[in-house]
Amino acid sequence: MNKKLLSVPYLFWSALFIIIPLCMVFYYGLTDKNGAFTLSNIAAIATPEHSKALWSAIRLSLISTVICLLLAYPLAMILNGMKTGHDSLTVLIFILPMWMNFLLRTMAWQTLLEKTGVINGILSFFHLQNLSIINTPNAVILGMVYNFLPFMVLPIYNVLTKIDQSVINAARDLGANEVQTFLKVILPLSIPGMVSGITMVFVPALTTFVISNILGGGKILLIGNVIEQEFTQTNNWNLGSGLSIVLMLFIIFNMVISAVTDKEGEVNVL
């Protein structure tokens, strides 16, 4: 009984800041301005502007997720190979950027990438071709990869450290070479970490509006930007909520896949 009591603050917290807001999103999303039931806010995803914004969001976040995965896996292998503990300096270096405000780090990229920015200043000093990716989708992908990479590295690193060394030794004893050991033993065993990493990168990348706003020069309209504008500028909370519900479906779909793969709850980040 005492143990149950300990959960009261958390239950109170989640009711206040998760359940109630979620109910409000569903209420607004399924009603019109006068409070009558309607599905038009959800059907609004089919209009050209909204579906275009949704597809660009899916496209950019998928590309970012793939890049993150390709960068993070070798990185996690290297980290694991160093045989250092969780509290090592190397791991700290990867987590360190997360101590700084996410908005500031993204703004810093704006300053770095600008036409007259730091990177181009250095490039012109050496008479090299200037970089012009600011205010393009590529800058947004860069921002997503930069911001979400640690969320991919850590879960993969976590599962890799948990793989029993004797399993790998057994594979070697039975005549598997490096590549076979990796493909047949290490890779399959690390799938839960990859799936968890994919969720943790894909979901925030899909819903972001800050990165696209700052690095896209306000020109890249992702579904997150549309929803943000419905709430803050257009004052149409019904439409904003309706589109949020559509976005939630994608997130839930992603979560289900991750839950199925990670049945045993092996992946415990941080």
Added chain:
Amino acid sequence: MKKLFVMLTCVLLAGSVLTGCGGDSSVGENGEVFVYNWGEYIDEETIEMFEKETGIDVIYDEYETNEIMYPRVAAGASTYDVICPSDYMIQKMIDNDLLQELNFDHMPNALANIGSQYYEQARGFDPENRYCVPYCWGTVGILYNTSMVDEPVTSWSILWDEKYDDNILMQDSVRDAFMVALKLNGYSMNTLDRDELETAKNSLIEQAPLVQALVIDQVRDKMIGGEAALGVIYSGEAIYTQRENPNLEYVIPEEGTNVWIDGWVIPKNAANVENAEKFIDFMCRGDIALMNFEYITYSTPNVAAQALIEDEDIRNSEIAFPDLSQYQNLETFIYLGEDGDALYNQLWKEVKSAYE
């Protein structure tokens, strides 16, 4: 007993959450006033002076556009005592019964120091001058970098010139963006005519590939840093940018533009009306208005402050205090009603969707 404990915990938690929002121990001896103003739109020293002189604690919040401010106030999410919206937004707030009438007897400086021509101009959206005290005014025009633009700039059409591909900054706010396109096509910027708006929308879509970025406050830093050749900017920012980068010039295009006024208003649900009046009156004092003008460089309608400006170039500046009679087709935004807003927002979304 256990139930009681649970309830107690909940009550304590709720209590701490609720009081957490309401400002802490440092309440001024004469109460407080909640001010909601544009970003970087005041010399913060004047707030400290106000606090010292009156003993009223100022809780100061900022917003970036009228459209961001409105839902917060309309939803009653936060109650402010003084807000500083623009012309058309003041009208919308009056129409939606969000503002209270001002008592000018409590604000002698507002009556004495603000030029009568500005009150007259404010009648466009506040017909009997009952709701707002003008704080700043100005025009919207093109800021250009003379090291990148050789030709004389006279028309909005230069923003559609392919020579300046990736060198143009537009405003990221619906009415300002449409103002440029509507004026370019020779229409009123308050139009509700479907065909005119479609034409303006198509102009903006046609311009989209040339635009480097949609900006609000960042236009200032980007133009100073030489990021772009041309930018749509508020006249008040122009003087500041020129101080930082002498290559920048400001021009009011010949097709006409927006002459705007931002004014202090008191919302209906204000809790500290008396302090709000004191705040507005303080801001209308000549010396205070001068401090604010010198800091934010937006034209002040305060004639007492205008007379105190020492720098003759600024006092006679065409940017700060233009002779409006020599320009044509100047207009002030009016509120277009809920349907009008919805129409503009829909068209704006179609434009924004075309940028990438």
